[in-house]
Amino acid sequence: MSTPTPTRTPTGAPEHLTGPGRGGVGDDAQRPDGVLKVRGEFAYGSDLWMEDMLWGVTVRSPHPYARIRSIDIGAALATPGVRAVLTADDVPGEKVYGLELADQPVLALDVVRHQGEPVALVAADHPETARLAASRIHVDYEVWEPITDARAALGHPTWNQVHDSAAEVTELSRENAHLHPQGNLVRHLKIRTGDPAPTADVVVVGEYEVGMQDQAFLGPESGLAVPAEDGGVELYVATQWLHVDQRQICSALALPPAKVRLTLAGVGGAFGGREDLSMHVHACLLALHTGKPVKMSYNREESFFGHVHRHPATMRYEHGATHDGQLIYVKASIYFDGGAYASSTPAVVGNGGTMGIGPYVVPNVHVDCYGAYTNNPPCGAMRGFGSVQTAFGYESQMDALAAELGMDPVELRCRNAMEEGSPTPTGQVIDSPAPVAELLRRLEAMPMPTRVDDGEVDLRDMPGGVSNTTHGEGVRRGVGYAVAYKNVAFSEGYDDYSTARVRLEVVGGEASATVHTAAAEVGQGLVTVEQQIARTELGVKQVTVHPKDTAVGSAGSTSASRQTYVTGGAVKAACEKVRAQVLARAERLVGRTVPDLRLAGGAVVSDAEDIAVPLVDVLGDEALEETVEWHHRPTEAIDPETGQGFAHVQYAFSAHRAVVDVDTELGLVKVVEMACTQDVGKAINPQAVLGQIQGGTAQGLGLAVMEEILLKDGKVRNPSFTDYLIPTILDMPPMRIEVLEYADPHAPYGLRGVGEAPNISSGPAVLAAIRAATGLPLTRVPVRPEHLTGL
Amino acid sequence: MDFLQPTTWAEALEAKAAHPDAVAVAGGTDVMVGINFGHLRPSLLMDLTRVEDLQEWSIEDGAVRLGAGVSYARVIAELGTQLPGLAMASRTIGSPQIRNRGTVGGNLATASPAGDAHPALLAADAQVEVASVRGSRRIPVPDFYTGVKRNAMDADELITAVLVVPPSGPQQYSKIGTRNAMVISVAAFGLALHPDRRAVGTGIGSAAPTPRRAPAAEQFLADELTGTGLWESRAELPAATAGRFGELVADAASPIDDVRGSARYRLHALSVMACRALTWAWADYRTDTGKEV
C-alpha cells in the first residue's frame, strides 16, 4: 500500500528524533526529545498550525440527561466568518463509536446522557468567531432527572454479597431509567473459587468509597485535520493509540483506513485519558466539510469534559481468617460507576474483579464486580485501571484484619503473600517471580525519616505548609504500608501485539538505525527505550525514531504498562531479523560461517576468530529493513460463571510505606516520606523507572488526599485546576526507592511493566498512615479536612 | 480588544476617565484567568506596569506607602519588618511565578473574599488610596469591600497605593488550603497586636461575602489584656483567653458550604487558627521586651 504524501505539513508536526547517541539496554540513556522539552521548543498538539486553517469548537450539553427537541443553527451559520455548523445529521458513517462497545454518539442523536456531551460543531476562521457562533446555537432540551448512583442504576438496593444467587434486583420503575436499550449493566464479573459458604475464626467487614479522579494531563486535547487530495484526511493528534482511533474515525466518516492517516502530535501526558476519541472525528468532519485544515484545541475547562475519568467505586469486603492470620476467604462486591458511555468499563471491571482481593493467596473467593451506566461523566482508562480503586478496599481490609487479630499489618500481609507458583483467584498459577513479602520486608527495613528538632519550625515540613497553620500543635505522625499488583498488557484473550519497522543503513559515513512504530510517546520515554534496544541489538550509536503514524502497523495502546514490553518486544524482534541479515552478509563477505558473530561498536565482530568488519563495509549503500508484528503469549477469556482462566500475561508488584503528619485539629495532612519497593524484572532505563515510580506515587497520593472531580446531580463542580487540586512539590515528599530486578522469563529482557503498580500501592499506604495518625476509620478517599475533623 | 500602555499616572487616570470600562492589568494573574475562562471580554486593556510610581514603596508620614503595583515577591523580600502580616500572607500566595507577577493592588481591586492580602490589611488598619482625574481619596480598608468581588471604587478610579502604619506589636497570618501550596484559601485569619494603642486587629478571609474583621473578638481581647495588665506584664496568656478569642472570631464569620469546604469546617478552622495565631503572637510579644510601649 503506498501512502500518499500530504500536500502540506503543518508547523508543529513531529520530526524525526535522533538525540545524543548513547545508551543501550540497562543504561540511563537521555531522552531524544529531552533538550527540546526543557527548552520549551518541543511542539505539542496545541502548537499545530497552518496558515489558512480554521478553528473548530464544540457545543456541549449543559444537562446530564435530556432529550433534544430541536437544534437551531441558523444564527450561528449567519455569523460572519463561520464556515460550517454540523450536527449528528452530518456524520456520514456510523453515528456511534466506542473503544469496546459502540454506544457513544459522535454528536448527540436524540438524548444527551452526560453534562458536556458534544451536540454540535462550528468551524470559523477565528476561534473567537467560532465560540461566538457556538453560543448562538439554540438547543431545545427536555430535561430529565439524572441517574447518578451506580447501584441505583442497576437496581441493587442491597449489597450482592452473601448468596451465590443473582443479586436482588429491583425493577427500575422511574421514567427513562435505562440509559441504553440493553439496560444499565455494562459488565458483571463473577469469581467463584473454593467453598461457597466458608467460615472463619475472625471476620472483618468494611465498606469503602473512592471518588472520581482525573488524569489531569497538562497538554489539553488538540489536533489538526488536513483534507487530502484523495478525498481522505490527515489527522495530527495528541493521542494514545493511533490505530484504534483510526478504526473509529473510519467508521464515523465511512472512509477506508487508507484514506484516514494519523500522525502523533506532541502529547503532554495521557494517563489513560486519551484512549477514547475526543476531537478526532469532529476535526475530520469539519475539515472534510469545509475543504480546509481545521484545528481544535480544548481549554482547561473543556478538557475536563473532553475525556473520560477514573471510575468512582463503592465496595464492600468481607475477610475471614484464622486466629493466626491465615486468610480463609474473601467476599467482595465492587461497583464501578462507568458514567454515560461504556468506554473501557468492561476491561476495568475485568481488572477490578480478577485482582480485586490483592496479591494474597486465598482459598475461597467470591467476587461480584459490576460496571454500570449512569448520567455521570463517562469513565474509562486511567493509570492503574480498576486496580487503584480495589486496592483501597482490600488494603484497608488487611489493616482492619490485622487490628482485629492484634497482629502487625506487615506480618499479616507477608503471611498471606503471593509468590511464584501461587494460584490467583482466577486459577492462574503465577509463573514468574512474585516477591510480595520481600517488597514489604525491604520497606520495613528502610530507615524512618528523622525529625529534625533544632527548635526552628520549617513551615514547609508542617501540615498546611507555608500557610502557617501549625507550628506543631495538633500534629500526630502515622505510618502505613500497602502492597499491590497489576496486570501488564492486554488480558482476557485479547490478541495483543505491536509492530516495529527497523531499518539499518549508512548515513553520513556511519551505520545508523531508524525505528518506526505507531507506539504513542506520551511523555513516558518510549522513544528512549526504542533507541536503547536498537543500540544494544544492532551495535550502533545513531538511532533515529521515526514520527509515530499509521503508515506502520498498530502498536496497541500506550496503556496497561505495556509499551516497553510489547513495542519493546517488537523492536527487539525486528532488530534481530535485521541483525540476522547483516550477519549473513558478513559471512558472505568473509566467505565462511563464523558461529560467534555479533554486532558491537558499529562492526560485525567475532571474538573467537578476531574478526571486526565495520558495518559500513558490510552494508555498503544498501538499507536493510524488517517489519515485525510481535505478539505476547496468549491469554484466555475467563469463565463467565466462575471467573477462572489464564487471564493475564504478566503481573507487576509494588509496595509503599507512607509516613504522614496530620494536624488532627485542622484536618490537614503532610506526607513526610514515601518509600517504594518495586520489582521491574529488568530496568531498561533505570532513571526512567525511577521517574515512573515517583510519578505514580504522586498520582496515588493525590487520590488519597486531594484529587476528586466533585459532582452534584451529575454536574461537575470543579472543572479547573483552581479547584481540582493535584499535588505540588510541597505535597509530594522525597522518596526512598528500591528497585528489584527478578527477570520474568516470558518477557523481553525479563522486563516487567512499570508505570501503573506504584500508582496503585501509594494511595492506600497514605490512607493507612493517616488512619494510624488519627485513629479514625476513614473509608473514603480522597480524605478531606472535614473527614478528619468530623465536620 | 484594544491595548493601552500609559507611562505616567496622569496618563493612566485620563485614559480611565475616557474609558471607564477599560480593564487595568497589573500582574495579570486575575485578569488573564478571567479572559481564559471567558468571564472577561474587555474591549480595552490598560497595562499599568509602565507607570513607575505604582511599582515603588516609600515611608510617608511614618506610614508605609505601598504602590499598588508592588509584587508579593517584593513585599516578602523588602517589607518583612514593616508589614509582617502582609509579608506572611504574601508567602502563602500561589507559586513563585504568581508572587513575582501578582500585586496587592490587583488583589484589592478583585476584592475576592478569598484574597489573601485582605485579612492582613484589615488587621493592620490599612487605608486604600484611590485616584481619578477628579482627585484622590483614602478609603479605610474595611469600607473598601462592598460585596462579593465588589469594591468602593468609582468607574473612573484606580488604586494608587495602600497605606499601613508599621506595627507596634507582633502580627500573624494563617490560611487553610487543601494542599500545602498554590491553593485558594478555604478560610484565612490575620492578626495584629497594637500595644501602642492597646488595641487588637483581626481579619477574616473566605468565610463571609467579603473579607471582614471580628470586632467582638478584637474588643474582648483588648479588654482582657488591658484589664489583667498583660500588656505591661507580658505574662503568660491564659489558654482560656486564647480559646475564647478563637470562638469570637468564628462567631464573626458567616461562611457557606462550597466546593472548597463546608461552612462548619470553616468556622471550626477559624477558631483554631485564631487561637493558635494569638498564642504565637503573644509568645513573640513576651520575648520582644526591647520595645517599650
Ligand SMILES: Cc1cc2nc3c(=O)[nH]c(=O)nc-3n(C[C@H](O)[C@H](O)[C@H](O)COP(=O)(O)OP(=O)(O)OC[C@H]3O[C@@H](n4cnc5c(N)ncnc54)[C@H](O)[C@@H]3O)c2cc1C
Ligand atoms: C495560579 C494562581 C494562584 C493564585 N493564588 C492566589 C492565592 O494564593 N491567594 C490570593 O489571594 N490570590 C491568588 N491568586 C489570584 C491573584 O494572583 C491575586 O489576586 C493577585 O493579587 C492579583 O494581582 P495582579 O497584579 O496579578 O492583578 P491583575 O490580574 O492584573 O488585576 C486584578 C484586578 O485588579 C485590577 N487592577 C489591577 N491594578 C489596579 C489598580 N492599580 N487600580 C485599579 N484596579 C487595578 C484589574 O483591573 C483586575 O480587575 C492566584 C492566581 C493564580 C493564577
